[in-house]
Amino acid sequence: MSDSLKINLAILPEEGLRLTFSEGSVWFQGCFGGGALPEFSLVSADVDCLITRSGDTIYVRGDLKAQMRQECSRCLEPATFSAGGAFAYTLVPEKTETAEDLELSAQELETSYYRGDFIDLAPIICEQIILLAPMKILCTEDCKGLCPHCGVNLNTGSCTCRSKKVDDRLAVLKKFKVIN
Ligand SMILES: [Zn+2]
Ligand SMILES: [Zn+2]
Numbered sequence: 001m002s003d004s005l006k007i008n009l010a011i012l013p014e015e016g017l018r019l020t021f022s023e024g025s026v027w028f029q030g031c032f033g034g035g036a037l038p039e040f041s042l043v044s045a046d047v048d049c050l051i052t053r054s055g056d057t058i059y060v061r062g063d064l065k066a067q068m069r070q071e072c073s074r075c076l077e078p079a080t081f082s083a084g085g086a087f088a089y090t091l092v093p094e095k096t097e098t099a100e101d102l103e104l105s106a107q108e109l110e111t112s113y114y115r116g117d118f119i120d121l122a123p124i125i126c127e128q129i130i131l132l133a134p135m136k137i138l139c140t141e142d143c144k145g146l147c148p149h150c151g152v153n154l155n156t157g158s159c160t161c162r163s164k165k166v167d168d169r170l171a172v173l174k175k176f177k178v179i180n
Pocket of ligand 2: 151152159
């Protein structure tokens with residue numbers, strides 16, 4: 001399935017190649033080749049992109065909609081969330097000499113390299129998915145999280161720690177009095 005994301009530039013049509021495809025969690029995990037996986041898992045990624053060329057330079061522009069799944073950072077229950085956006089990549093043939101590359105690197109952050117007659121969209125799409133993932137996931141905007149004392153999920157349950165916490169504070173105050 002991921003091989004279908006390898007584009008043969010030798011047969012790229014003059015007007016460009018439009019590709020629409022969907023990938024899922026198995027494909028996403030495969031992108032990391034057994035290396036460390038991100039904290040979220042991919043539910044689905046829908047991509048619509050256009051690949052064009054101008055001489056040796058290849059342009060990939062598209063739209064990505066992804067559904068991801070990760071533990072809520074407050075209550076630790078699995079949460080599914082969507083993210084999406086436009087992306088644009090410029091790919092140039094990999095150079096053999098590297099002397100000039102260092103000078104160019106700062107302004108070429110959005111530029112990737114390809115070798116031979118093929119470009120692989122998989123790492124491009126994977127990178128975009130990672131860039132889309134928010135730092136902090138909440139199951140709902142007003143998730144109450146876990147009680148820091150007994151660990152009960154305050155969205156679905158309740159506990160009596162709140163009143164005990166006040167007692168703890170009083171205990172601390174009492175200690176201060178003793179020290180003074
Ligand atoms: Zn939550
Ligand atoms: Zn509690």
